[in-house]
Amino acid sequence: MEQGCWRPLMVDVMATTTVTRAGSGPWVKIAFAMFAVGWGANQFSPMLIVYRHELRLGAGAVAGLFLVYALTLIPGLLIGGPASDRSGRRPVVLPFVVLSPLATLLLVLGPRSLALISVGRALAGLCSGVVFGSATAWVQELSHGTGQSARRAALALTAGFGLGPVAAAVLAQWAPDPLILPYLPHVVIGVAAAIIVWRTPHGAPPAAGRAGAREPGRWPPAAVRTWRFWLSVAPASPMVFGSVALAIVVLPEDVTSARTLSAGFAGLMTALAFSAGVGVQPFARRLGNPLAGVVGGLCCAAAGAGVGVAAVAAADRVLAGVAAVLLGMAYGLCLVSGLRQTEQMAGPAQRGAVVACYYALAYLGFAAPYLAAGLGAVSSQAGAFAILAGIALVIAAGTAGYGLRQARADRAPDPPVLCQAGTTGTRTLSGPAGPPSERAFRSAGTDGRAARTPRSPRPGASCPS
Secondary structure, three states, X not given: OHHHHXXXXXXXXXXXXXXXXXOOOHHHHHHHHHHXXXXXHHOHHHHHHHHHXXXXXXXXXXXXXXXHHHHHHHHHHHHHHHHHHHHOHHXXXXXXXXXXHHHHXXXXXXXXXXXXXXXXXXXXXXXXXXXXXXXXXXXXXXHOOHHHHHHHHHHHHHXXXXXXXXXXXXXXXXXXXXXXXXXXXXXXHHHHHHHXXXXXXXXXXXXXXXXXXXXXXXXXXXXXXXXXXXXXXXXXXXXXXXXXXXXXXXXXXXXXXXXXOOHHHHHHHHHHHHHHHHHHHHHHHHXXXXXXXXXXXXXXXXXXXXXXXXXXXXXXXXHHHHHHHHHHHHHHHHHHHHHHHHHHHOOOXXXXXXXXXXXXXXXXXXXXXXXXXXXXXXXXXXXXXXXXXXXXXHHHHHHHHHHHHHHHHHHOOOOOOOOOOOOOOOOXXXXXXXXXXXXXXXXXXXXXXXXXXXXXXXXXXXXXX
């Protein structure tokens, strides 16, 4: 009897090991596609300074070029993730990986046309939205490892977000033709990514074809309808991109004048922020509890904004660099830890949709420059950074408090459940009543709903099924 019980377990372990080794190659191809699209998405950041100088654009026009990207990105996220759950990853990801270098080509063809620049940025935002959520879910399916897959997706995005603007800034600052040459590297990289994804096999089958998949089309996804998502994941999500927006958009402008601000300095700030984000991601993956990474990232954001107060007050570029490193660490910790949580919560039928919802909340952080400008109008730019530091600390305290409450709930004994008449014993059916706890999710099925986990009755007692 015991020998028969062990044989399926051994077969399952051997099959899992084989799949993991076989799947080590395809995830790299999808990660490269994320890297390429991330490059195209963020290469535009230092180019805003170039457009301001070369085209004599005002602050409103520059803000509009930034805003048009966000207006198409978030709908792309919310559409692309669920679509990839229904239709499969490759049919959704591939067309927009192909369109990404075409969006950059529009910027090359119309370097002084606001209409073409706006269309190119809108198309880049749509490509980013569709690819980021769907490809992250695809990498998770090909990685077969919770912490590992979250770091792989985060690393691919961070590398693209960091190297794209740095390369564009260097070419814009020191190469001829600053409105065209900075975009050419992405055209080459984007075409290479499209060819690679074209040759990549499909990911997991669509949700409709998976055994045990439930309600793949229901919106919002089951995991997003839980208290856990809104108390532990959502509050810190805007800090993912909000922290780097402060580092690469707000600080370079606040510590320099409009006349002395250069694409080179903006590129340096970008390199510092994203290098710190990449460097801290292995540490975030090794943390046992993702909430610890979230709280640590929020504390780094508060510290970075605090240093930003001194940097802005003194117009000190060195302090601004220190603040960029701290804000980059906040980005890396919050991104990896947030993806780890969403992966734990999402079932295979709604993985793309849950990741897309997370990214949509994270991208709200790109409104940080507007928030900082509004706060600066009623106080000062240094005061705006002080307020933002306080906001980060408040969110960190709330997230830590939620984690402590869940830890206490996990240690509490399970309530007894009465058995049939004449018998005694205990049986655990689910987590305690009320908002879903960490314990409920650890014993959950793949769709995020708590599973029944019977516990053996006390010695000498029985609890018949």
